[in-house]
Amino acid sequence: MTQASAAPKADRRRHDREIIALAVPAFGALVAEPLFVLADSAIVGHLGTAQLAGLGVASALLTTAVSIFVFLAYATTAAVARRVGAGDLQAAIRQGMDGIWLALLLGAAVIAVVLPTAPALVDLFGASDTAAPYAVTYLRISSLGIPAMLVVLAATGVLRGLQDTKTPLYVAIGGFVANGALNLGLVYGADLGIAGSAWGTVIAQCAMAAVYLVVVVRGARRHGASLRPDAAGIRACAQAGAPLLVRTLSLRAILMIATAVAARLGDADVAAHQIILSLWSLMAFALDAIAIAGQAIIGRYLGADDPAGARAVCRRMVQWGIAAGTVLGLLIVLARPLFIPLFTGDAAVQDAALPALVVVALAQPICGIVFVLDGVLMGAGDGPYLAWAMLITLAVFTPVALLVPTFGGGLTAVWAAMTLMMAVRMVTLWSRSRSGRWLVTGATR
Template structure:
């Protein structure tokens, strides 16, 4: 509970709640749809897997890059004016020294006489923390990365919507939903309607990346809660009262996403100049260079989960329904660790910009320690909760039996998942995008091979064993990078940055 711990918690707690809010809303969607029937539940599960895959491919690289770049620009923007003031102050002192012909002893501050290396000017980290509110009140911030992120988010959202609407049937077929499957019709309805919300989803996530760069995770939380509460209220109205079924669930979700976008845009316009003075200020080259690296990474990450969902769908509607419930719980609980990842990324990006490597080391160690504690707590809560509460999602005895088989995997992997997700945030904060991309491609290759082998021999259980292997390899990749002191972490080995 020292200053660093409190700073992490101030960022991580609202971020975790915001990240968990949407999966929780999806869980409530799943509970409502599960009341219609197992076929509809399985159909929606396949559609959500497709939509999430497309969204992560398009937005995850953008959000991750935006948070780091905005944090760096915002920090440097606060440091530069103070550095100029310090320089002017030193010049003024030097001039006064010449005029008054003071001795060296009169000029040197008392703390330097005692051998201290401190300066009369405040450190950049103190400047940033104490002047942040003043700078915001003086006027809107000029953050080129923010404008770039919004433009790219809008374009990617429109492209994703067009791709999903016109490619829905083909994508469902690839996922194992055949033309004569009872899942096809409800899955097609849900995916097509939900795709209309893609522009709002991508734009809102891009804005969340900007706010995270400002270390403001409360604003995205408020907006997300408002949108998800709207979704929860509209779900029973559209699904049951208006008898729209899975279409009603999709419509409710889309409306909630547009509400979130409007709230975030309204708040962002008060803080940032969204229109840059000229096009040269935009940083498309910088975004695209690192974006393609993370694009390869996110394809590798999500392909494993999507492939697992596809294999579960091939087992039939009952295994797919059970897998969907377990997967939603698995992802919802695991994403709580992303709150710590967001905090680590924002703090580390600022610390690297300030070249405060002592804080880099301390923050990275602290968030990893917190992630392990969180993972152990989640393992207990998720294991007990899902074992005794699976009846909330379905009344089908066969589905409940398969859920009970998946519970040990969902619960036991929580500590591994938490550490793996936080390592992602730590490496993103260090702008170590290349390593995260290359290592994840190797991890995905090994995991996909395990998935095919174990699926053929063990079916439903084999899928979950393969997903456990996948998360363990992700965790090991993060441990190796920091443990060997390579890349941006070489200062851990050399104690200084070249």
């Protein structure tokens, strides 16, 4: 083997080690997050149907509120990673502190909105008269933990930017265990009912935020970074996150439109759609873990003024995305006869879901490319392009999806439209990655 041929192989192995080291813990942390809601549902479910229904409505509202601000993690990861690549750890942690201060301000604003409007929000989501009081109780108490939830997002972004995805995994596991224990103790031991579940979640989230703050503050003191809020830095974080907020809202709109169209097709179709959407979200966790690695690694390479290295690791991550998507697609095809009966015995729901799952399986390699390139461009700080690309995708998807009830095809056609949506995203992201315009080097973009 010549030195010329050995060098690329060595680079690929090095990239693979970096990707695995960041992606595997990130996947564990991502999976741990929805387990909070799952544990709450299992505990509250034994209180009664009305309580569980109330929890479902409140959780949907809380999840939506928090997911809108996921840019706190994404933008912070990219900004911190750039400064790590530039060798300026003090500035990296200072950047992270600006993101955490922004999270606290946004959290306080959300509380100010949610507390007085909780009954109206619950009513907007269609809660029944029996479930609404429980939903309002859970929403009002849990909203007190939103600042902590947003701090967790921002601090997770700081650690990812510092190339550390293990600490978020440990914190997520600890938070899940604490949440379960607190919920059991407060719901049944203290006989607080659904309010106990809400308080347990708030306490667990605050404890997680406290752990993150201890880790970040220690790093700040070690490298001489200021902990004080900096108005200019906070404003810069908000400006960097604004395009990612547009991207996230556009994606949420696409998912809501797909669900609304499925609902118009009938009860069996919307039930099958919910099952498939749950599986699709689970697959997304696996692919998003690679994207998170992309955010951290790409930001570091560009911060170190190494565009060639950034291109090389981008190519390798795309290969990882295609491979992961192909494996996930095969698993869906093989497991679909076993997977659907776990959720329903209704033959009509199964008949609607099975062909749609084939479409979802075929789309997974496309999803793999999309998630990876999305992470790469986030790591490069290319938020404005991501916002415009998602708006274009929304504009293409919306009329196609809305025409499904007119032209027929049922739920399979809905998921064909979702596949078209991912294909449009792939084209926009692929063209950007090929252009090289995202390869902006330096400690700041």
